[in-house]
Amino acid sequence: MSTSVRIIGTGLIGTSLGIALSSAGFAVTLEDPSPTAVRLARDLRAGSLATETDADPDIVVVGAPPDVTAQVVVDALSRWPHAVVTDVASVKESVLRDVLASGVDATRYVGSHPMAGRERSGAAAARGDLFDGRAWVVVPHPDTTEESVRRVRELALAVGAAVRVMPAHEHDEAVAAVSHVPQLAASIVASCLRELPESAVGLAGQGLRDVTRIAASDPRLWTQILAGNAAAVRDVLRHVRDQVDDVVTALDGIVERDGAGSLGTLSHVLEAGNLGHARIPGKHGAAPAAYVVVSVVVPDEPGALARLLGDIGSAGINLEDLHLEHGLGQAVGVAEVSVVPASVEPLRTELARLGWRVHD
Ligand SMILES: NC(=O)c1ccc[n+]([C@@H]2O[C@H](COP(=O)([O-])OP(=O)(O)OC[C@H]3O[C@@H](n4cnc5c(N)ncnc54)[C@H](O)[C@@H]3O)[C@@H](O)[C@H]2O)c1
Ligand SMILES: O=C(O)C(=O)C[C@]1(C(=O)O)C=C[C@@H](O)C=C1
Numbered sequence: 001m002s003t004s005v006r007i008i009g010t011g012l013i014g015t016s017l018g019i020a021l022s023s024a025g026f027a028v029t030l031e032d033p034s035p036t037a038v039r040l041a042r043d044l045r046a047g048s049l050a051t052e053t054d055a056d057p058d059i060v061v062v063g064a065p066p067d068v069t070a071q072v073v074v075d076a077l078s079r080w081p082h083a084v085v086t087d088v089a090s091v092k093e094s095v096l097r098d099v100l101a102s103g104v105d106a107t108r109y110v111g112s113h114p115m116a117g118r119e120r121s122g123a124a125a126a127r128g129d130l131f132d133g134r135a136w137v138v139v140p141h142p143d144t145t146e147e148s149v150r151r152v153r154e155l156a157l158a159v160g161a162a163v164r165v166m167p168a169h170e171h172d173e174a175v176a177a178v179s180h181v182p183q184l185a186a187s188i189v190a191s192c193l194r195e196l197p198e199s200a201v202g203l204a205g206q207g208l209r210d211v212t213r214i215a216a217s218d219p220r221l222w223t224q225i226l227a228g229n230a231a232a233v234r235d236v237l238r239h240v241r242d243q244v245d246d247v248v249t250a251l252d253g254i255v256e257r258d259g260a261g262s263l264g265t266l267s268h269v270l271e272a273g274n275l276g277h278a279r280i281p282g283k284h285g286a287a288p289a290a291y292v293v294v295s296v297v298v299p300d301e302p303g304a305l306a307r308l309l310g311d312i313g314s315a316g317i318n319l320e321d322l323h324l325e326h327g328l329g330q331a332v333g334v335a336e337v338s339v340v341p342a343s344v345e346p347l348r349t350e351l352a353r354l355g356w357r358v359h360d
Helices: 012-023 035-043 068-080 093-101 146-158 168-191 204-215 221-228 230-256 261-279 302-315 342-355
Strands: 003-009 028-029 057-064 084-087 109-114 135-139 163-164 293-298 321-325 332-339 358-360
Touching: 003 012, 003 068, 003 332, 012 028, 012 035, 028 035, 035 332, 057 332, 068 084, 068 093, 068 146, 068 221, 084 146, 093 109, 093 163, 093 168, 109 168, 135 146, 135 168, 146 163, 168 204, 168 230, 221 230, 221 321, 230 261, 261 293, 293 302, 293 342, 302 332, 302 342
Parallel strands: 003 028, 003 057, 057 084, 084 109, 135 163
Antiparallel strands: 109 135, 293 332, 293 358, 321 332
């Protein structure tokens, strides 16, 4: 019999998870205080609407906003005395603290956090492949049963995620640096655009788009996330502030004095950025150096990209990642195709043979 999962909170993450689990053969039921959200999730094939007569679920996943997550977890543990209960909130220590403080039997509770999302909220933005190849942090506490951890791990693996197990405190410190401060950095950079004249904003290229994509995220959600991880976020931000101060001092040196030492500071900051960037893992947590980008010119005509992907597949080469560079009004775009190093030469040779323009 298939594992039954109740998803409570059918926004971006709950609905994406419902779609992925349903297509992996899980029996998913959905609930949300918003009738519109839950019906939209159902229509997107995330599962069926929960009813009073449903059998008890094996697993409950809470996909609600962080500030209500602990209460929904506590209610679920009481409502279904045999179900394993997890949540997907982006902060883990404060949720765990509130669950334990409630006095409920929390042995069946395991926190979790898929490191996958979008800058848009709500069921309408859901995607069934959201978790594919992404890290999914499983966060047991000292009283969690092994069976509960096994169940949540199984669920994350079923949607294609790579499981990492760590305690709540370690999780919160890690995501302060890899998720929460990057969100603030994007928001702060984007906020500086508000007063710029149109003639300046109109020059925006890919660099600004890359740095600010997540500045479009939901402020209500992110206020809760930042407040829920305040100490760790503050510590990382202090470090950022020190580096910003160093850069400002160096630039002062260039503007106001002879600039001695300033270029060295600037170069050091940029090189340190190269080193940090090189550490960002690839798909399934593979080492970053595992992939090489091959750039292929794609004509802006119907079916061209599909033909390129077809040619790569026919050459027996596994596409690890794909990024499209495409300027408005241009007749061509550039597909940046990531492959393992051993596939670079065969890919270049085959695509060139088929008439594609391939760049270094
Ligand atoms: N957005 C991301 O990128 C992302 C990524 C990973 C984890 N998360 C976490 O997942 C959770 C959901 O985020 P989202 O982006 O899907 O948000 P969302 O706003 O898209 O969806 C939240 C849903 O929860 C429902 N909800 C509100 N109060 C509720 C309650 N008391 N009980 C049950 N449901 C309730 C809302 O009606 C809405 O449908 C959050 O805890 C967030 O921290 C978000
Ligand atoms: O890719 C995005 O749009 C995200 O914001 C995803 C992201 C992240 O920082 O990586 C954001 C918050 C979540 O808690 C987990 C994932």
